Amino acid sequence: MASSHTIVRVSGVTKTFRMGRHEVQALRGVDLEIKAGEYISIMGPSGSGKSTLFNMIGGLDKPTEGKVFIDEVDIAQLDAYELAWLRNRKIGYIFQTFNLIQVMTALENVTLPMTFGGMSQDDAVEKGIELLKLVGLEGRHNHKPQELSGGQQQRVAVARSLANSPAIILADEPTGNLDLSTGAEIIELLRVLSAERGVTIITATHDYKMLNVSDRVIWIVDGRIDRIENRADLDIQVGEIKREEARA
Amino acid sequence: MAKTDILDKKPGDAGIRKQIVLPFRKSLQISLQSLRVRFFRNCVTVMTLVLAVAFLAFVLISSDLATGILNSNMPGCRMMLSKAGFDLPEGATSVGSSAKDRWIVILSLLVCTVGIVNAQLMSVTERFREIGTMKCLGALDSFVLRLFLLEAAMQGLAGAILGGLLGGLGALLAGLLRFGLAAAMHMPLAQVLASLGLAALVGMALSLIGVFYPALVAARMQPVEAMRAEE
Structure with a gap:
């Protein structure tokens, strides 16, 4: 089954940033395996290194050190073309700040990855319209990002991330710039995608709403994996986690 | 290392090169769109080029016109040219621009280059996030570079055409005022066209030189760096 094989493997990864004369260690050795079809949340306080890991x-x-494997291929070994191909076909990105291209309409934003992937204009438009319908933005194809609300922009971004039917969707704080209910809608959308399409979803977040839909939650503290929890164990602990955080 | 289903369909290098594409028509469309959206800003950038090209064309064509008059062997033409301020050594067959003119032209072009580089640097910098996003979606470095070069080429073309027209007309009018109809009658058409072409070419080159370095830097950035840069 698709759910049994490892799609992402991180082994012994460290990352050091140079800030002027200081060296800041954002990651201090992370090992991680993610199976295809999982919904993973990477949680941790700001500055814990979760975005870096992501x-x-x-x-x-x-x-800086260590290796990241996507489907057992070391991505450090890929050349520029292969890396672009990986980003184009296999990974869909969703960002906290949406990052739609401002000069393009919603539909053009969604079809851009398909164009890069070599799809013909007609097919791309057809698929783009279908994807916008899927995220509930029917009839807004020709709106520019400025004409859409934050939630709608993030929906366009979700549609764009699905453009080339990727195996993995990476969402970096997808609800960070959204209000509670809009954030919940986006989370629900991701959950449905994960369940119906079998897409592996990896999010970096500190939104507790995300916990209820995650298969596993990975806690990052100070550049290391603090603990990994399955959803089954989680419901009992949510209250505790919050108290722990409050005390810290 | 076992390559399983994600990358095992990956064909050889040549195959991948073909799999990530940006058709020329599409890049043209994206560039035009970017130009249209930032219309006013682009007008200012293009104005810099227009002025530089116009000045260059004016100086070149003025001296072409004067040469035309000189070679017409009209009685009193030497007197007329000297009076108009052209340096004419005995027995000269063409009117070159004076050293002072050349310096002014070179200086104006230098100032224009700096202006263009500045404008293009701004325009690339404010689009780091856009570039980073495109790279996340699978754009190659060359796509980014191509988009910016296309934009600059279009700006250059517009600037060169407008500037050439403005400078050429200006020189013709000035010639008519100074020398009367003789200027038009003895105009060496081929040389005037060559001068126009040269001025336009310089304008295009300036625009491309201005955008090349910033675009190259932007195109080579890691996507995360590009997206972080703006914040």
Whole structure:
């Protein structure tokens, strides 16, 4: 079954940033395995290194030491073309700040990855319209990002991340810039996608609403994995976690 | 290392090169769209080029016109040219621009280059996030570079055409005022066209030179860096 094989493997990853004369260690050795079809949340306080880990998994940044494997292929070994191909076909990105291209309409934003992927214009438009319908934005194809609300922009971003039917969707604080109910809608949308399409979803977040839909939650503290929890254990602990955080 | 189903369909290098594409028509469309959205800003950038090209064309064509008059062997033409301020050594067959003119032209072009580089640097910098996003969606470095070069080429073309027209007309009018109809009658058409072409070419080149470095830097950025840069 698809759910049995490892799609992301992180082994011994460290990352050091140079800030002027200081060296800041954002990650201090992370090992992690993610199975295809899982819904994973990476949680942790600001500055814990979760975004850094997240960028490594997405091939957006290179680790200082250690390796990241996407489907058992070491992404450090890929050349520029292969990396672009990976980002284009296999990974869909969703960002906290939506990052739609401002000069393009919703539909053009969604079809851009398909164009890069070599799809013909007609097919891309057809699929783009279908995807916008899927995220509940029917009839807003020709709106520019400025003409859409935050929640709607994030929906466009979700549609865009699905453009080339990726195996993995990486969402970096997808609800960070949204209000409670809009955030909940986006989370529900991701949950449905994960359940219906079998897409592996990896989110970096500190939104507790995300916990209820995650298969596993990975807690990052101070550049290391603090603990990994399955959803079954989670419901009991949510209250405790909150208290712990409050005390800290 | 076992390659399983995600990457095992991956064909050889040549295959991948073909799999990530940005058709020329699409890049043209994206560039035009970006230009249209930032219309006013682009007008200012293009104005810099227009002025530089116009000045260059004016100087070149003025001296072409003067040469035309000189070679017409009209009685009193040397007197007329000297009076108009052209340096004419005995026995000269063409009117070159004076050293002072050349310096002014070179200086104006230098100032224009700096202006263009500045404008293009701004325009690339404010679009770091857009570039980063495109790279996350699978754009290659060359796509980013191509988009910016296309934009600059279009700006350059517009600037060169407008500037050439403005400078050429200006020189013609000035010639008519100074020398009367003789200027038009003895105009060496081929040389005037060559001068126009040269001025336009310089304008295009300036625009491309201005955008090349910032675009190259932007295109080579890691996507995360590009997206962080703006914040």
